[in-house]
Amino acid sequence: MQRLLYIVQTMIYISMAERMSHARFLIFVSLGASLAALAGCVRREMTITSEPSGALVYLNGEEAGRTPMTRDFTWYGTYDVVIRKEGSETLRARQKTIAPWWQWPPFDLVAELFLLDDKRTYQYTLQPAADTAIDVDAILARSDALRGQLESTRAPSTQPSR
Secondary structure, eight states, X not given: OHHHHHHHHHHHHHHHHHHHHHHXXXXXXXXXXXXXXXXXXXXEEEEEEEESXXXXXXXXXXXXXXXXXXXXXOOOEEEEXXXXXXXXXXXXXXXXXXXXXXXXXXXXXXXXXXXXXXXXXXXXXXXXXXXXXXXXXXXXXXXHHHHHHHHHSOOOSSOXXX
């Protein structure tokens, strides 16, 4: 009988220990899920405006939109910016976007745990297009001169093989 009592007590003790470790596990998982839900990330946003507005913007050779425009970006570094608008000179620029100190290693590992915004605004002013008159006679004279140079060049001395 005493043996049976010992076995029952042991089973109760093990059962409580399992429940306790199970409870700790659930607390650990709940805490981890809460931290993951609360954890944020860094949001990087670039705004480009121009005077006059409505200009077409190209970033690194790809059309990005019309000013004023806002878009998310992933990478810091130098962007090739081209801004075009009819009636204005095309503007070409190399825009450096340098990471803030909290995005440098090893600080960036901690920064990714918080909701942080990195908002950049770049303003460009377009110059009106030069209103110069086109000299058609000068263009025709230059084309005739170039045609003469082309005709005066010799044909290749070798003939293609058949």
